[in-house]
Amino acid sequence: MKKIISLIKATMTDNMNIFKIKNTNGKKTILPIILTIVCMFSVGSYANMIIEPLTSIKSEYILLSIFTIVTFFLTLVEGIYKSSNLLFNCKDDNLLFSLPIKRRTVLFIRIFKFYVFELLYNSLFLFPAMTVYAINVKVGINYYIVSLFMLLLLPIIPIVISCLIGGIISSTSSKFKFKNMAQVIVTTLLLLVIFYFSFNMENILSNFTNNASHINSIITSLYYPANAYVKMVTNFNIIDLIIFIVINILLLIIGIYIMSIRYFKINSKVKEERNSSKSKKYIVKVNSPKISLIKKELNRFFNTPVFMINAGFGLVLFIIGITLICFKFDSITKSFIMDGEISIKEINSYIPIILYGFVCFTSFMTSISSSMISLEGKSFNILKSLPVKSTIIIMSKLATSVLIMIPVILLGDIIMFIRFSFNIVEILMIIIGSIILPLVSETIGIIVNLKYPKMDAENDTEVVKQSMSSMISVFIGMALSFITIFVLVILLNVGVSNILILMLINWFYIIIFSLLLLYLNKGGSIDFNKINV
Amino acid sequence: MIEIKNVTKKYGNKKAVDNVSFNVNKGEIFAFIGHNGAGKTTLIKAITGIHDFDEGDILINGKSIKNDNIECKKDMAFVADNPELYENMTAINFINFICDMYEVSLDDRKKNIDKYAKMFEMEDKLGDTIKSFSHGMKQKIAIIAALSHNPKILIMDEPFVGLDPKAVFDIKEVMHEMVKDGKTIFFSTHILDVAEKLCSRVAIIKNGKLVKVGSMKEIKGDTSLENVFLELEE
Numbered sequence: 001m002k003k004i005i006s007l008i009k010a011t012m013t014d015n016m017n018i019f020k021i022k023n024t025n026g027k028k029t030i031l032p033i034i035l036t037i038v039c040m041f042s043v044g045s046y047a048n049m050i051i052e053p054l055t056s057i058k059s060e061y062i063l064l065s066i067f068t069i070v071t072f073f074l075t076l077v078e079g080i081y082k083s084s085n086l087l088f089n090c091k092d093d094n095l096l097f098s099l100p101i102k103r104r105t106v107l108f109i110r111i112f113k114f115y116v117f118e119l120l121y122n123s124l125f126l127f128p129a130m131t132v133y134a135i136n137v138k139v140g141i142n143y144y145i146v147s148l149f150m151l152l153l154l155p156i157i158p159i160v161i162s163c164l165i166g167g168i169i170s171s172t173s174s175k176f177k178f179k180n181m182a183q184v185i186v187t188t189l190l191l192l193v194i195f196y197f198s199f200n201m202e203n204i205l206s207n208f209t210n211n212a213s214h215i216n217s218i219i220t221s222l223y224y225p226a227n228a229y230v231k232m233v234t235n236f237n238i239i240d241l242i243i244f245i246v247i248n249i250l251l252l253i254i255g256i257y258i259m260s261i262r263y264f265k266i267n268s269k270v271k272e273e274r275n276s277s278k279s280k281k282y283i284v285k286v287n288s289p290k291i292s293l294i295k296k297e298l299n300r301f302f303n304t305p306v307f308m309i310n311a312g313f314g315l316v317l318f319i320i321g322i323t324l325i326c327f328k329f330d331s332i333t334k335s336f337i338m339d340g341e342i343s344i345k346e347i348n349s350y351i352p353i354i355l356y357g358f359v360c361f362t363s364f365m366t367s368i369s370s371s372m373i374s375l376e377g378k379s380f381n382i383l384k385s386l387p388v389k390s391t392i393i394i395m396s397k398l399a400t401s402v403l404i405m406i407p408v409i410l411l412g413d414i415i416m417f418i419r420f421s422f423n424i425v426e427i428l429m430i431i432i433g434s435i436i437l438p439l440v441s442e443t444i445g446i447i448v449n450l451k452y453p454k455m456d457a458e459n460d461t462e463v464v465k466q467s468m469s470s471m472i473s474v475f476i477g478m479a480l481s482f483i484t485i486f487v488l489v490i491l492l493n494v495g496v497s498n499i500l501i502l503m504l505i506n507w508f509y510i511i512i513f514s515l516l517l518l519y520l521n522k523g524g525s526i527d528f529n530k531i532n533v
Numbered sequence: 534m535i536e537i538k539n540v541t542k543k544y545g546n547k548k549a550v551d552n553v554s555f556n557v558n559k560g561e562i563f564a565f566i567g568h569n570g571a572g573k574t575t576l577i578k579a580i581t582g583i584h585d586f587d588e589g590d591i592l593i594n595g596k597s598i599k600n601d602n603i604e605c606k607k608d609m610a611f612v613a614d615n616p617e618l619y620e621n622m623t624a625i626n627f628i629n630f631i632c633d634m635y636e637v638s639l640d641d642r643k644k645n646i647d648k649y650a651k652m653f654e655m656e657d658k659l660g661d662t663i664k665s666f667s668h669g670m671k672q673k674i675a676i677i678a679a680l681s682h683n684p685k686i687l688i689m690d691e692p693f694v695g696l697d698p699k700a701v702f703d704i705k706e707v708m709h710e711m712v713k714d715g716k717t718i719f720f721s722t723h724i725l726d727v728a729e730k731l732c733s734r735v736a737i738i739k740n741g742k743l744v745k746v747g748s749m750k751e752i753k754g755d756t757s758l759e760n761v762f763l764e765l766e767e
Binding site: 281282283284285286287288289291292293295296299300303304377378379381382384385386387388389529530532 | 578581583584585603604606607611613615617618622623625626629630631632633634635636637639643646656660
């Protein structure tokens with residue numbers, strides 16, 4: 001036990017840097033605290049909105065079952081993204097596997113690290129919901145005890161499932177020559193299946209005030225922890241609590257045992273690099289420094305599964321969403337037209353704004369550049385020793401990220417332009433938006449990454465999914481997309497024409513981009529040079 | 534040549550390099566030695582423009598690394614102690630990348646890559662991805678990449694670590710060849726025998742301070758470099 005505690009302490013030290021409220025210059029920053037408060041406040045407000053109608057039918061407990069299932073899906077999706085990279089082929093493999101400890105212990109330590117992060121992630125959603133419930137319902141001490149155990153134990157089931165899936169993904173992809181690509185494809189397919197089910201769940205929940213008790217019975221019958229939580233909150237029984245704790249711990253032990261059977265074998269297989277023994281003729285090519293830097297960044301992107309999945313998944317969803325709108329448009333609009341709420345002409349007139357909103361959401365929620373500096377890791381010194389201006393290096397990263405995003409977004413635009421009728425000015429405005437919005441998003445990403453670099457990550461997942469930079473970029477992106485969509489709706493409601501709305505928003509973001517670029521030119525280089533590896 | 538003038542580098546309140554001054558002349562092999570944590574890598578990173586420093590200046594062929602770092606870097610090549618290369622690239626793509634950064638012409642890079650790849654017995658491996666390489670092979674690729682742009686000054690941090698005996702011999706040959714062409718070599722090492730046989734001048738650093746600098750003859754006198762170093766460490 002002593003050994004395990006020492007190992008956990010040693011392996012967690014680096015990971016916990018994210019929670020230090022100091023930036024690279026040693027200056028204190030309150031940004032992480034502000035972001036946590038904002039996130040919890042937003043979730044709390046949302047929970048408050050949900051509980052209001054539930055209070056009238058005295059079914060407040062449904063809030064808890066909804067948040068339990070939502071966090072299950074969130075943790076599961078997060079887990080599938082991360083598990084392959086957090087469990088396999090880690091930098092400390094050689095150290096840990098050479099120690100006189102069981103291989104199962106190494107697996108346990110890695111799952112424990114994973115658990116701690118998911119626990120904190122879950123708390124962002126569950127804690128506000130639990131607080132809202134406690135404010136709205138007269139609760140006793142039992143509620144707090146049960147909720148504390150729930151907070152601690154709820155991540156276990158999704159973590160065990162996602163680790164098992166991660167093991168399957170790694171085992172499957174290790175059999176292919178192009179392991180990274182195989183990992184990206186298998187993970188993306190799995191995530192799409194989960195998204196399909198969670199979207200269906202959203203459809204069920206969309207009319208939940210009318211079917212609240214029906215929804216609750218679906219959730220509680222499908223997901224045991226939700227059932228247990230509601231049961232213990234409404235009718236506390238210590239036996240139920242003990243059973244719940246035992247079941248979760250047993251599941252964790254069984255999960256670790258199952259994974260440990262093939263863990264070491266999969267881990268060794270993942271590390272294998274297949275190079276042909278035949279001598280290959282190599283090609284010497286000449287490129288300009290800028291092109292060469294962009295090619296280097298593209299190589300990094302397409303060889304980093306977690307990076308590709310994280311960035312690419314939003315873009316894949318964008319194309320799927322656009323395709324669904326195109327094919328299902330008539331059936332979606334039918335119900336509105338039949339209700340007499342709106343005419344088909346009116347719906348058609350909103351299409352450019354809907355598309356623009358969609359482009360905006362995709363652009364701001366896909367931040368590729370927010371990991372690009374951190375992913376350099378120790379090789380950052382290569383860049384710093386090159387006879388190339390730091391602005392060129394920074395701009396090449398920015399150019400790469402928009403080169404990945406813009407063509408996909410433009411492809412979605414073209415599909416919409418073909419399916420629906422747009423006038424030429426609307427087409428032009430949407431194309432400008434599809435270029436300027438990714439530029440703004442990616443410039444913010446790189447500025448944030450220069451301010452909050454994580455150069456000592458143990459693996460790429462830590463950078464892409466758990467670094468301060470990626471989290472801040474997601475928060476900023478989320479805020480910007482919601483504000484922009486809100487402004488779009490407001491302007492549409494006050495009768496401003498589509499073209500004027502798109503023009504105004506485009507102009508606004510062109511100005512923002514120019515200001516960001518000005519800052520990046522000067523401040524970016526300073527931050528770049530301050531990063532010491 | 535390299536002129537290091539009163540350079541001080543602090544990490545917080547601790548001086549990692551404390552008011553260090555010495556010159557490395559054109560056409561000499563210069564060894565930089567010191568115990569672990571003495572400040573060797575910090576000073577090397579300052580010379581190569583990787584890290585900034587707090588006081589003093591470093592001139593590379595008369596140009597300040599602080600004010601004119603791009604021009605300074607054009608004259609230099611750097612081989613780090615731990616070759617952290619771009620693991621997903623093939624070796625040839627990495628070398629091409631470095632050549633692109635130094636704007637090496639196609640003919641020059643072909644000539645240099647062929648020459649050094651053959652010398653380090655890596656010509657069959659250039660098409661493989663770097664992540665499949667051992668530490669020594671990565672080190673060889675880092676050295677080939679550094680030499681491929683024909684630098685005037687070669688700076689290396691512990692270049693012999695992880696290399697096989699043949700590669701160590703080859704590097705020493707390359708160093709002699711470069712010096713004959715009037716180029717400058719500055720490297721840190723813990724292998725004092727090699728430093729003693731190879732270098733014309735040496736500097737010894739201890740706890741961030743320069744304790745000795747001069748020709749190998751002056752420094753070691755009638756004894757060995759190892760003895761001098763151990764005496765200084767006591």
